[in-house]
Amino acid sequence: MPGKDIICILCPRGCRIKIDYNVDNSSVSNITGYGCQKGLDYGLEELHNPSRIITTTVRVKNGELPLLPVKTERGIPKDLIFPVMKEISNIEVEAPVRIGQIIKRNLLNTGIDLIAGRDILKYNGDEFPDKKKKGAEAPVIE
Numbered sequence: 001m002p003g004k005d006i007i008c009i010l011c012p013r014g015c016r017i018k019i020d021y022n023v024d025n026s027s028v029s030n031i032t033g034y035g036c037q038k039g040l041d042y043g044l045e046e047l048h049n050p051s052r053i054i055t056t057t058v059r060v061k062n063g064e065l066p067l068l069p070v071k072t073e074r075g076i077p078k079d080l081i082f083p084v085m086k087e088i089s090n091i092e093v094e095a096p097v098r099i100g101q102i103i104k105r106n107l108l109n110t111g112i113d114l115i116a117g118r119d120i121l122k123y124n125g126d127e128f129p130d131k132k133k134k135g136a137e138a139p140v141i142e
């Protein structure tokens, strides 16, 4: 009977989850090693639909910093990670940007949005605007 060993990454305990499954109908016959319900759910998700949250940066135009940290709001299916990374690498956003702002909706038709990880102020030549009066959000890239 085939099996899969998975290290749970949800907390520092790092439980080693072992899943045995039937090849014919891919149903799980035995699962051991998890320390909590979240880990059990994680193990089953990793078996059937493995995904990862992407954290990276995009370029910023006219900002106080040249790069904006971003992350996907949910996990991207593992087989789409490289195509999604390629799509993200083409994004350039105009400052100002607010933390939590949607930078790109529906990455590669996954239904998952790309979210800003921090504020970026607009840089006007040699003067920053007053931090308390942040400007309007940059437009979402559709």
Ligand code: SF4
Binding pocket: 008, 009, 010, 011, 012, 013, 014, 015, 033, 034, 035, 036, 037, 038, 039, 040
């Ligand atoms: S199974 Fe539960 S206790 Fe074990 S690493 Fe995952 S989250 Fe932590």
